[in-house]
Amino acid sequence: MIVKIKNLRCRTIIGVHDWERRDPQQVMVNIQMEFDGAPAARSDDLADTVDYAAIKKRILEEVERSRFQLLEKLASHILAIAMDDPRVTAATVEVDKPHALRFADSVSVTCSAKR
Numbered sequence: 001m002i003v004k005i006k007n008l009r010c011r012t013i014i015g016v017h018d019w020e021r022r023d024p025q026q027v028m029v030n031i032q033m034e035f036d037g038a039p040a041a042r043s044d045d046l047a048d049t050v051d052y053a054a055i056k057k058r059i060l061e062e063v064e065r066s067r068f069q070l071l072e073k074l075a076s077h078i079l080a081i082a083m084d085d086p087r088v089t090a091a092t093v094e095v096d097k098p099h100a101l102r103f104a105d106s107v108s109v110t111c112s113a114k115r
Contacts, residue, residue: 001037003052006030010063014074014097021067028096028106029059029078035087050087071095071109079111090114 008031011024033050040049059081068074075095082091092112100107 001041002032002034003050004030004032005052005056005059008056008059010060012063012074013067014069014071016069024064026098027063027071027074028098029063030094030096031055031059031078031082032092033082033085033088034090035085036089050085055082055085071097071107072111075109075111079113083113083115088115 008029010027010029012027013021013024014027015021015025033052033055035050037049040046042048059078062077062081063074066074066077068077075093078095079091079093082088082093090113092110094108094110096106096108098106
């Protein structure tokens with residue numbers, strides 16, 4: 001099965017320029033996690049599945065505390081959080097930084113991992 005967290009809005013210090021390091025900026029996080037959902041489908045028990053609410057909470061806490069310069073580092077850090085759950089067999093993370101470039105809606109970085 002696949003579970004997705006879409007358009008998670010976080011505020012963080014991100015960027016290399018002095019003006020980017022002064023105030024938190026919004027980033028949008030999209031996460032896709034693959035796992036064996038058969039146990040949860042049989043039991044209907046949260047203990048048998050990926051607790052996406054707990055993962056979301058941890059991502060929000062960690063991102064809002066972070067002070068990375070690069071989107072690549074932030075995306076990689078979020079991917080590590082998603083992969084911390086041993087039931088997650090593969091994950092993809094996309095981090096969008098709205099209005100990072102003039103005349104563009106956003107810039108994004110995507111990274112993936114598999115066990």
